Amino acid sequence: MYKQESIKPYNDGEKAAQVEQMFDHIAPTYDVLNHRLSWDIDRGWRRKAISQLAPFKPQTVLDIATGTGDFAILAAQMLKPRRLTGADISEGMMQIGRQKVKRLGLDTVISFEKEDCLHLSYQDESFDAVTAAFGIRNFADLDSGLSEMCRVLRRGGHLSIVELTTPPRFPMRQLFHIYAHTVLPVYGRIISKDTSAYAYLTKTIEAFPQGEQMVDILRKAGFSDAGFRRLTFGICTMYYATK
Secondary structure (H helix, E strand, C coil): CCHHHHCCCCCCCCHHHHHHHHHHHHHHHHHHHHHHHCCCHHHHHHHHHHHCCHHHCCCEEEEECCCCCHHHHHHHHHHCCCEEEEEECCHHHHHHHHHHHHHCCCCCCEEEEECCCCCCCCCCCCEEEEEEECCHHHCCCHHHHHHHHHHHEEEEEEEEEEEECCCCCCCHHHHHHHHHHCHHHHHHHHHHCCCCHHHHHHHHHHHCCCCHHHHHHHHHCCCEEEEEEEEHHHCEEEEEEEC
């Protein structure tokens, strides 16, 4: 078990149910908080993760832990796939995503489906690319979730992940620690009205495997040619791999 797997948003119940409850609750304010708390840098992180898939021209894409669909929308606009499926445990988040997709006229390309990311319903080798932005940190079983992502990816297909991480070096590491333990949970609590959600976010960022350790975990899950690139001094890390 990895350390973040034992961290839960609330006190009682299994992690998956708590994560679903948390995201359903904060869904109405999630996009605003995401962009404000990252000073809109998160948009650039997503763009970089999608750009690394562009040379492969994937026609079928699965976006795991899709949330309100920001990554899925940008991927559809940049990659022009035939079909893009956003999968998430939270109907509250996906409902907002569906509204955004419809407004943009992308509802013929992007669909949203409620899925347990540890037990995906899709057949083996169903997608040309699998993506995840700021979501795998919430898996109750990281190995199982990544193995499922590998299973549904076709042989020769590509994985692209972006995840929040702790900067490895002074002074950004210390500055990020201060920000994550003061501004992030307090502002998050005020806007979202959830006293636990953004404290949970900080704890999981600090506990989540990163860098070389995460690359080893990807290889263990069945991926090859795995690597990573730190973004914005290591506040975010982009991971890539093939099957």
